[in-house]
Amino acid sequence: MEFKEAVREYCILEGRRIWFKKNDNVRMRAIKTFVDDHTCARETKNRLANKKWLACKLVKKLRKYPNLRYSETTQYFKTKCDLDLNKSSLTKALGDARSIVYGDAAAQYGMVRDYGLTLLKSNPGSTGLINAVKEKFKLHDWPTNMVVDLGKKLCTCGFWQLSGMPCVHACAALARAGKRPEEFCHEWLTMKAYNNTYAFYINPISGQAL
Incomplete structure (x- = not known):
């Protein structure tokens, strides 16, 4: 597979289009003769520059420039490889690259509650409030x-x-947000309010004998 990716890299940089013959999972057809003289025009819309290849290139750029924008990625590939890329493919590749560099945002938010519980276990007596609800x-x-x-x-x-x-x-919205409905009830309906209501008592007094 390293050989195949090397051929892909060369053809993209040179603006050539090739087709890989189908290979099995282990073996790959070898090139015996290579003719580097071309008379065909340069390819600016090369299908070899797929989403995976684009994302791999963007990972390095994102680590150096965290605020990399779509317009800058378009200019980068145009300047370096003379590629006119499809907007949809480049947008998806940029999203995949961000997921690799920064991690999946949804998965990270899903671990916030576990992270909070871990902090509470390692710091007894502490309290924590997680407020990340849509x-x-x-x-x-x-x-x-x-x-x-x-x-x-x-x-x-x-x-x-x-x-x-x-x-x-x-309740449906709270389930979607991963929250418990009882946490969103009015405070008058909680056990704390009930206990506070009956926290006081009245001392008996002597009354008129019947």
Whole structure:
């Protein structure tokens, strides 16, 4: 495979287009004779420059220039390889390169809660608050759609505002965000409020004998 990638690299830089014959997983057809004299025009839209090859090149650029933009990548490949690239392929390649350099953002956010629990275990007595919730959701319901705002604890159905308890739409949004519905109930409905209500007691006093 290293030989194949070397041939790909050479052909892209030279602006040539070749086709690889199908090989099995182990063996590859060898080149016995190589003629480097060409009369054909240079290829500026080379299919050999696939998404994988583009991403591999962009990884090095991203590590050096973390804020690399799409327009800059287009200019980079045009200047270095004289390539006119498809916008969709280059955008996907840039996204793949960012995932390699910075990691998958969704996967990293999914580990935030585990990271917080690890910190609490290693630092007994500490407290931590993780607030990384997407606040607004649109749910497709019948006969109308509902909008849930987790930050303001609102739903267009009105049940959450009236009862203080998340409605079915809010519960669906909370499940999507990986949150527990009981954490979004009104404080008057919590066990803490219940215990505070009965925290006081009245001393008995002597009354009139019946």
